[in-house]
Amino acid sequence: MHLRDLWVHYGRGAPWVLREVHAELQPGEVGIVAGRNGAGKSTLLSVIAGIRPATRGTVDDRPTVVGWVPERFAAAQPFTARRYLLQMAAIRGLTAVAARAAVDRWAQRLYLTPFLGTKMSQLSKGSAQKVGLAQALLVPPGLLVLDEPWEGLDAQTREEIPALIAEVTAAGGMVLVSDHRGETVKMPHTTQWLVHDGRLTVTAAGEAERRCVIEISVAQSQAESTAARLRADGHDVLAVRL
Template sequence: MRLDGVGRRYGRRGPWILRGVALAVEAGALVRIGGPNGSGKSTLLRIAAGVERPTEGTAELPARRAYVPERFPPALPFDARGYLRHLGRVRGMDAAEADRRAEHWLDAFGIADRAGTPLAELSKGTCQKVAVAQALLADADLLVLDEAWTGLDPAARARLDEAAADRAARGGRVLFVDHDPARLAGLTTAAYELDDGALRPVGTGPAGGATVLVEVETAGPGPLPQRLPGAPRRTGLPGGAVRLEVAGAHSDALLRALLAGDRGVHVRSLVAVPGPAADGHAHDARGDAGQDAQDVQAVPEEAR
């Protein structure tokens, strides 16, 4: 997902809500958007979700997107189960798969007993769970969450945390706004602040701007997946091992994806290099006699 020089205003003489916004969200990214009320966060997320078009600039978006709006319209002619089934069919699932996924998410959010209740008769909290469930039905390449946690009970908030982190770990992109500053803390790969229509970075994820080198072996059948968080550069090593080179902001998501897979991945080493080499790629820090010990991040015992 890439926004380039994006601006948005309503009407030819209306004030600019956004101006000159540039944002790239790569595979495996979990990106937070902050800013005061009225700063344009929801407008930015609607453009990212493809719900609105920018007044100026360009928006390159993945074909498969899912979106939880700030306000979900409950006055729709469906019950909860029927709405999820309908959205599943719209997203290309056959009837059986749409049914299966609808039942899964109704159960995951603890609302299976209200599956037959018309949306207009559901409580605000239950309606919000349906809104979140419809976005999680399919494995979208881009998941856009506009204060999706608001109105959810603690168990449902934790379930959404887990789903968002899992989507990024499996190579998707997640863009979110939430009023809780601790939301997904430690997992967010980048954060930005909107102020007076302009977007500026306010921090980076784990390992900052470093490049991380991960050497892995696969014990299970087949090679590593082609799609991995951060789109790492791959180098074959003697004995069938592979070195993955990824931006530090994506290193945690990459490790989660590797260790959660079904191929028996063994992480041989993990090295963080503070800054790229002159050719734009990291050098092998382990060959430098003067490499500081703090540049080497130990792999936890449970990961080995």
């Protein structure tokens, strides 16, 4: 898949959210999209997934089956989790039998089975996010795009995500996952996609030194200046928790 000179803005006269984006992703590759809040990560992912058109430039050779996992799944839908997933499987072209098998398999894998009969509007945030994850995997995706998939998930399911990603890539799929919390630092053989001021810098697997997360504690009054100093020194400040 090739991203060729992508430029994106949200309306005529609006500032560019993404500029001069060039990149490629090969089958079996994982790209970790990093950057500060508001840097343009979600916009980039939605353009790559085909949800939002680029203002200029093209995304070529996008796989036919794209799985999209949004940051916040929309649970306000008048279905049970099972009915929702069965309908999504039907949209993806699965037969009724194959749809039931796929739903049961992913529900079991994501510890969702007890909640399949629950109305979506009554699901906890974490369970709803699991439904959002399951719908993207019902058919093996050629491209799986995950926008902060860890939000709201329990620790058990969070641990599953690297394994799920590895399965998709082992089957020849590509994966792009955004992460501003450093959850992906343990994942091996990934390409780093850093979005900064609307521009993308890609560091191929092997070229990048392995990253790690250091948590530090400072006086609240010094939080802003410390973060600024760290950024000036070339470090990525992933989060400031007050």
